[in-house]
Amino acid sequence: MTGLDLSSPVAVVGTGTMGQGIAQVALVAGHRVRLYDAAPGRAREAADAIGARLDRLVEKDRLTAADRDAARARLAAAEHLTDLADCTLVVEAVLERLDVKQQLFRELEDIVVEDCLLATNTSSLSVTAIAGALRHPGRFVGLHFFNPAPLLPLVEVVSGFATDVSSATRAYETARAWGKTPVACADTPGFIVNRIARPFYAEAFAVYEAQGAEPATIDAVMRECGGFKMGPFELTDLIGQDVNESVTHSVWRAFFQDVRFTPSLAQQRLVESGRLGRKSGQGWYDYTDGAERDEPHTAEPAQAPAYVVAEGDLGPASELLALIREAGIPVREDEEDHGSRLVLPSGGQLALADGQTSVEFRDVVYFDLALDYRRATRIALSASQDTSQQTLAEAVGLFQALGKDVSVIGDVPGMIVARTVARIVDLAHDAVAKGVATQEDIDTAMRLGVNYPLGPFEWSRRLGRNWAYSLLDDLHLRDPSGRYAPSLALYRHAYASDKREGSTS
Numbered sequence: 213m214t215g216l217d218l219s220s221p222v223a224v225v226g227t228g229t230m231g232q233g234i235a236q237v238a239l240v241a242g243h244r245v246r247l248y249d250a251a252p253g254r255a256r257e258a259a260d261a262i263g264a265r266l267d268r269l270v271e272k273d274r275l276t277a278a279d280r281d282a283a284r285a286r287l288a289a290a291e292h293l294t295d296l297a298d299c300t301l302v303v304e305a306v307l308e309r310l311d312v313k314q315q316l317f318r319e320l321e322d323i324v325v326e327d328c329l330l331a332t333n334t335s336s337l338s339v340t341a342i343a344g345a346l347r348h349p350g351r352f353v354g355l356h357f358f359n360p361a362p363l364l365p366l367v368e369v370v371s372g373f374a375t376d377v378s379s380a381t382r383a384y385e386t387a388r389a390w391g392k393t394p395v396a397c398a399d400t401p402g403f404i405v406n407r408i409a410r411p412f413y414a415e416a417f418a419v420y421e422a423q424g425a426e427p428a429t430i431d432a433v434m435r436e437c438g439g440f441k442m443g444p445f446e447l448t449d450l451i452g453q454d455v456n457e458s459v460t461h462s463v464w465r466a467f468f469q470d471v472r473f474t475p476s477l478a479q480q481r482l483v484e485s486g487r488l489g490r491k492s493g494q495g496w497y498d499y500t501d502g503a504e505r506d507e508p509h510t511a512e513p514a515q516a517p518a519y520v521v522a523e524g525d526l527g528p529a530s531e532l533l534a535l536i537r538e539a540g541i542p543v544r545e546d547e548e549d550h551g552s553r554l555v556l557p558s559g560g561q562l563a564l565a566d567g568q569t570s571v572e573f574r575d576v577v578y579f580d581l582a583l584d585y586r587r588a589t590r591i592a593l594s595a596s597q598d599t600s601q602q603t604l605a606e607a608v609g610l611f612q613a614l615g616k617d618v619s620v621i622g623d624v625p626g627m628i629v630a631r632t633v634a635r636i637v638d639l640a641h642d643a644v645a646k647g648v649a650t651q652e653d654i655d656t657a658m659r660l661g662v663n664y665p666l667g668p669f670e671w672s673r674r675l676g677r678n679w680a681y682s683l684l685d686d687l688h689l690r691d692p693s694g695r696y697a698p699s700l701a702l703y704r705h706a707y708a709s710d711k712r713e714g715s716t717s
């Protein structure tokens with residue numbers, strides 16, 4: 213099946229931020245587009261705004277003047293909803309309220325032709341619930357674009373309980389014909405991206421609330437060690453704390469207050485105080501004129517250790533051994549495997565974050581998970597008050613000798629990147645097991661929708677089948693609230709590997 217015929221007019225109802233973006237996408241793809249908005253004059257203003265954006269594309273040589281003129285000629289503002297009668301697709305982007313959307317679709321159903329596809333751009337309401345208002349819910353689908361729609365390629369195509377396969381396919385093919393990358397998903401809270409991305413924010417806020425590190429340090433570690441484009445604090449300041457918090461709340465409520473999605477008290481305080489981020493001049497950071505930029509904690513230079521002893525397999529951090537040797541520090545490999553650690557001359561140990569706390573062991577410093585230890589420019593270390601100063605100094609000196617900035621954080625189990633990635637991997641496995649989407653679509657959605665450097669399944673394969681499960685299991689033991697309880701799907705994944713490898717542990 214292919215997408216919509218280009219001769220078919222497309223309607224966009226609700227011409228605010230998203231409606232304008234979606235209309236521009238359909239228009240540039242070659243459709244005639246009708247804009248309708250309940251607020252008088254708003255559709256006309258939206259048409260002018262889209263026209264101005266097309267002008268800028270021409271200035272930037274991304275659209276020819278002739279194509280711009282043709283597109284403008286295909287765009288029209290509708291006075292009445294009844295002007296949409298001959299459209300074969302209506303995309304709704306009105307206020308995020310169930311009663312408003314249901315009422316609109318009830319009216320539309322009486323106006324449009326029988327084979328008109330009806331789509332909602334809702335980000336937090338149930339597609340199934342909106343369709344509850346329709347006589348023919350089979351033709352109703354979610355088409356979830358991301359902001360700004362003309363730039364971001366991802367579109368989640370959401371099938372409600374009653375959506376016909378043919379309607380979902382038509383929506384999917386249409387999004388593809390519009391130059392987007394569609395992914396198919398079931399109608400569950402947050403769809404793919406807004407569900408699986410929750411720990412990216414929540415774990416950073418939790419580390420901050422646990423006095424583990426300041427926002428600037430956590431952001432720097434997530435970027436420079438974790439490989440994320442932006443840290444959670446700076447990103448939520450950009451999105452708006454109110455907007456981000458409201459998505460978190462809606463997913464948490466929709467999952468019957470599942471503890472894994474619990475909102476952050478610190479973020480709530482921020483919202484309550486009107487510190488909404490860049491748009492209000494203050495959020496986690498201060499954007500007022502002349503405000504000083506918060507700098508991440510970066511350790512003072514320390515002496516590199518004379519040698520290290522490698523015990524066992526460092527798993528996802530194995531590449532460190534080559535880097536240490538390249539830095540001219542001898543690595544002795546210990547035949548006896550006492551665990552997966554580097555032993556420092558002080559007798560203290562350095563271990564990859566694993567969900568345990570430093571205080572539980574004699575003289576252990578943990579280091580965080582890096583996307584790529586060679587390319588990482590910063591590494592986080594966690595130590596407890598019992599860690600010897602010499603061990604910590606040797607650990608700092610070791611990573612500095614590899615050319616990394618070092619941030620020392622509190623004794624937070626699972627540290628920053630490791631706990632975040634483990635939880636994202638877990639939610640992704642859980643989502644596949646619950647039929648939300650395929651592994652491939654989840655990877656695509658997280659890379660394109662929120663710019664992650666790797667999809668959760670790509671990450672999971674890289675880290676090894678047991679890695680996320682074992683880290684979360686350790687965290688769950690230390691925080692039995694259920695927040696870190698690994699899902700049955702992740703358990704199955706890890707257990708299957710044990711059986712396959714013949715292990716009985």
Ligand SMILES: NC(=O)c1ccc[n+]([C@@H]2O[C@H](COP(=O)([O-])OP(=O)(O)OC[C@H]3O[C@@H](n4cnc5c(N)ncnc54)[C@H](O)[C@@H]3O)[C@@H](O)[C@H]2O)c1
Nearest residue numbers: 226227228229230249250251305306307308333334335359
């Ligand atoms: N803003 C985002 O980042 C984003 C991203 C993805 C999805 N969404 C979803 O897209 C939808 C629109 O969001 P937005 O940010 O563009 O909102 P917006 O406030 O910018 O625009 C909404 C528009 O809908 C109009 N409207 C309200 N009720 C109407 C009705 N009954 N009939 C016709 N027009 C009506 C308003 O006049 C307004 O112009 C929401 O469902 C939202 O959840 C938003």
